[in-house]
Amino acid sequence: MLYYLLIALLVLGTLIYYFLIWNYDHWQKRNVCGPKPYPLLGSYPNLLLRRQHFGDDLQDIYKFYKTSQNYVGTYLMRTPTLLITDPQIVHEIFVTAFKHFDDNDVGKLIDTSKDPLIAKNPFILSGKEWILQRSFVTPALTSSRIKQSYQDIPEICREMAKFIIEYGCLGINGKDLALRFTSESLSSCVLGIKANSFTPSRLPISENVNKFASENVAFTIFTLLAGLAPEILKYYRMKFFPKDCENFFIDLMERAYKYRASEHFARNDILDHLIKAKEIENLSNLDVYSHTMTFLIDGLDTTATVISHCLLMLALEPLCQDKLFQEVCRSADNKGDLPFTTLNEMPYLDACIHESLRIYPPGLWSTKCCTKPYQFRNKDGSILSLQKGDSIIIPIYALHHDEEYYAEPYKFKPERFLIENGGVKRFRDHGIFLGFGDGPRTCLGMRFALIQCKAAISSLAKTFHIKLNAKTRKEFKLDPKSFLALHAGGVWLDFERR
Numbered sequence: 462m463l464y465y466l467l468i469a470l471l472v473l474g475t476l477i478y479y480f481l482i483w484n485y486d487h488w489q490k491r492n493v494c495g496p497k498p499y500p501l502l503g504s505y506p507n508l509l510l511r512r513q514h515f516g517d518d519l520q521d522i523y524k525f526y527k528t529s530q531n532y533v534g535t536y537l538m539r540t541p542t543l544l545i546t547d548p549q550i551v552h553e554i555f556v557t558a559f560k561h562f563d564d565n566d567v568g569k570l571i572d573t574s575k576d577p578l579i580a581k582n583p584f585i586l587s588g589k590e591w592i593l594q595r596s597f598v599t600p601a602l603t604s605s606r607i608k609q610s611y612q613d614i615p616e617i618c619r620e621m622a623k624f625i626i627e628y629g630c631l632g633i634n635g636k637d638l639a640l641r642f643t644s645e646s647l648s649s650c651v652l653g654i655k656a657n658s659f660t661p662s663r664l665p666i667s668e669n670v671n672k673f674a675s676e677n678v679a680f681t682i683f684t685l686l687a688g689l690a691p692e693i694l695k696y697y698r699m700k701f702f703p704k705d706c707e708n709f710f711i712d713l714m715e716r717a718y719k720y721r722a723s724e725h726f727a728r729n730d731i732l733d734h735l736i737k738a739k740e741i742e743n744l745s746n747l748d749v750y751s752h753t754m755t756f757l758i759d760g761l762d763t764t765a766t767v768i769s770h771c772l773l774m775l776a777l778e779p780l781c782q783d784k785l786f787q788e789v790c791r792s793a794d795n796k797g798d799l800p801f802t803t804l805n806e807m808p809y810l811d812a813c814i815h816e817s818l819r820i821y822p823p824g825l826w827s828t829k830c831c832t833k834p835y836q837f838r839n840k841d842g843s844i845l846s847l848q849k850g851d852s853i854i855i856p857i858y859a860l861h862h863d864e865e866y867y868a869e870p871y872k873f874k875p876e877r878f879l880i881e882n883g884g885v886k887r888f889r890d891h892g893i894f895l896g897f898g899d900g901p902r903t904c905l906g907m908r909f910a911l912i913q914c915k916a917a918i919s920s921l922a923k924t925f926h927i928k929l930n931a932k933t934r935k936e937f938k939l940d941p942k943s944f945l946a947l948h949a950g951g952v953w954l955d956f957e958r959r
């Protein structure tokens with residue numbers, strides 16, 4: 462009996478082993494070089510092992526191949542995924558050859574019929590539906606609506622400073638502070654309500670966003686399974702939003718919309734656009750809630766990541782902080798405030814934000830899907846013909862830290878992004894700065910996110926000396942425990958009143 466059991470186990474083990482490796486010659490057959498994949502783990506062992514961040518795995522492969530190859534054949538577990546090392550090809554994918562790569566690969570993981578709250582998010586949509594929903598959100602983010610929505614932000618900045626002083630100023634968790642700020646500013650700008658983020662009775666907005674984003678274990682397991690057997694996605698796609706979390710946001714939005722309806726004055730802000738568009742286009746409540754959620758899903762953690770890491774960089778580089786302080790003092794009006802238009806005219810502040818977005822970009826990589834055949838040329842002149850459905854990964858973090866493009870890539874040097882040095886555009890046009898992506902799918906909320914970052918950072922730099930707490934590690938390293946961009950060990954700061 463034991464003998465048969467052993468034979469059965471051996472056969473099963475062999476079958477599983479062959480299942481895990483049978484397509485590992487995919488790139489070889491297409492004449493594309495790449496690292497030898499590990500059974501089960503593919504080319505990125507730390508997706509499972511977590512000894513370093515996935516972004517570092519991408520960077521290791523990028524560094525090894527970039528001088529000899531324009532693209533590398535890799536496997537996300539078992540899924541063949543082409544990693545791009547050449548910035549010109551990156552620019553083609555995002556901009557010039559966009560119509561051949563107009564889908565974000567992540568969209569195929571989501572079933573919009575199961576997840577009404579993400580169903581209208583342009584990031585996961587493709588084809589005509591993407592065009593339709595993107596064109597619905599775009600007018601919500603005109604300069605004048607952002608300006609209107611900005612009205613409460615100076616008060617939120619004051620609440621944040623008060624919170625720091627009351628909390629004790631020392632050993633503050635920078636990411637938590639920034640999440641409180643973005644929860645409050647997004648609630649105010651997009652929902653028109655207060656989230657009390659700087660009080661003990663705050664609305665648990667960021668906690669609920671974390672539940673479906675960074676702490677969504679079930680969805681992470683499903684994503685890994687789909688990496689092992691992509692065929693699953695033809696038959697089954699998992700619900701992304703945990704039910705309790707979905708209920709929390711639906712309830713929050715119902716209350717926000719009722720509250721706005723009870724106000725008897727007009728505000729030409731983001732919420733106003735969503736409400737008017739609902740009436741004109743005869744949308745259901747869930748459709749509008751989904752559009753509203755786009756701001757929270759795409760804007761809450763990303764903006765908080767940029768704010769907290771910019772504070773970290775300013776603490777690490779006191780000379781840069783002094784320069785910023787001087788710009789803030791020069792630009793403030795006679796009440797000491799920085800109005801909306803002024804914030805948009807502060808080059809050093811803008812450069813500081815882009816430089817921290819370079820060092821710790823919330824989008825550490827981007828996955829795209831080939832939607833129409835296209836050809837890439839390799840360094841040796843050979844051609845790769847891409848087919849519809851081929852998956853592509855762009856290692857944004859690696860490109861942002863390549864010393865060929867950025868001297869001393871781990872040093873915070875905002876000067877790189879000043880207009881007199883070519884500005885952000887110079888880097889973006891060369892496919893080496895993708896903090897907000899590029900091309901027709903570029904981040905819809907970019908200007909809105911930037912103004913929030915600018916308001917938060919300038920107000921803190923004006924009120925406090927921002928210093929490194931002893932708990933913060935000085936070396937730049939991504940936290941392997943998180944899938945997001947987070948400084949290893951966290952961002953711990955001390956604030957000393959000026």
Ligand code: HEM
Pocket residue numbers: 555565582583584585595755756759760761763764767822823824827895896897898899900901902903904905906907909910911
């Ligand atoms: C600092 C904060 C933010 C960062 C770093 C960021 C970054 C990005 C990146 C890298 C992309 C992918 C672009 C591409 O594939 O070319 C993206 C897409 C997107 N972002 Fe943002 N984002 C931020 C804030 C926001 C906010 C506040 C919103 C609110 C509306 C938003 C809405 C979107 C949407 C809707 C897309 C998908 C666009 C499409 O596929 O058409 N983002 N963002």
